[in-house]
Amino acid sequence: MSDLGISPIEKRTASEAIVQQIQRLIAEKRFKAGDRLGSERELAASLGVSRSTLREALKTLQSTGIIEVRPGTGTFVCEAQIRPFANIAELGDVEKRKLLQQVSDARKLVDVEVAGVAAQVCNRKLIAEIRRHVDNSRIDVIRVKNEFALDLQFEALIARATGNPYLVELQRVAHEMFARAWTQGGFIPRPASVRMAQHEAIIEAIERGSAADARALMAAHLDLGIMPEVG
Known part of the structure; x- marks a missing residue:
C-alpha cells in the first residue's frame, strides 16, 4: 500500500x-x-x-x-499564531511552506550541533552503527525513495553517538514536529541519490573528527541545498 x-x-x-x-x-x-x-x-x-x-x-x-x-x-x-500542532493539511500552500520552514529551522538548531558534537566525541562503536545504516540505505533503495523517516533515523543515530541524553531528547521533539508538518503538508522528499550522498559526506566528516565539516554538511543537508566543499 x-x-x-x-x-x-x-x-x-x-x-x-x-x-x-x-x-x-x-x-x-x-x-x-x-x-x-x-x-x-x-x-x-x-x-x-x-x-x-x-x-x-x-x-x-x-x-x-x-x-x-x-x-x-x-x-x-492570548495570541493568534499558527502552532506546530495545528493541522497543516488544512492550510494553504503558502502557509504550509512557511510552517515547514519554521519547523525546519527549529530542527536545524538541534541537528547541526548534534553532528558537530558527534564528531568531537568520535564514539567509534556508535559511528560504525551509523555507517551500517548508510550502507544499508543503498540496498533498500525503494524504501529510501519514498520515505524521509530514514533521514530522521540517520540523524537519531548521530545523536546517540554524542552520548548526551539531553541532546537525544531535544532532537526527538524536533523530529516529531518536523515529521508532522512534512507528512500533513504533502511534500515530496528529495531524490534518494542526493540524500544518500549527503549522508555519506556527513558520516565521513564525523569519522575523521571534523566538527566544522560535520556541521556545515548537516546544515546544507537540512537546507535542501547544494553541499559545500570541505577540506
Whole structure:
C-alpha cells in the first residue's frame, strides 16, 4: 500500500481533537487576541465533550501561551499564531511552506550541533552503527525513495553517538514536529541519490573528527541545498 502514497490514519484523543479545532479557529482569525472563547461549561456543551476532557485540552493550549483560563470569567485568546500542532493539511500552500520552514529551522538548531558534537566525541562503536545504516540505505533503495523517516533515523543515530541524553531528547521533539508538518503538508522528499550522498559526506566528516565539516554538511543537508566543499 505504501506505493500508493497512503499513510496510516493519525489516531487522536478527544482532547487532541479539541486542541486542533480551537487552534484552527484561531489560525483562521475567527478569534483574535483578547477574545473570549466562553466558560468551561459553555465550551464543553458546544464541543459535546466532558468538562474533564475539555480541561485537558485547555491545559495544553494554555501551556503554549495560546489561551488564558481565568477562573470565574472564561477562556481568552492570548495570541493568534499558527502552532506546530495545528493541522497543516488544512492550510494553504503558502502557509504550509512557511510552517515547514519554521519547523525546519527549529530542527536545524538541534541537528547541526548534534553532528558537530558527534564528531568531537568520535564514539567509534556508535559511528560504525551509523555507517551500517548508510550502507544499508543503498540496498533498500525503494524504501529510501519514498520515505524521509530514514533521514530522521540517520540523524537519531548521530545523536546517540554524542552520548548526551539531553541532546537525544531535544532532537526527538524536533523530529516529531518536523515529521508532522512534512507528512500533513504533502511534500515530496528529495531524490534518494542526493540524500544518500549527503549522508555519506556527513558520516565521513564525523569519522575523521571534523566538527566544522560535520556541521556545515548537516546544515546544507537540512537546507535542501547544494553541499559545500570541505577540506
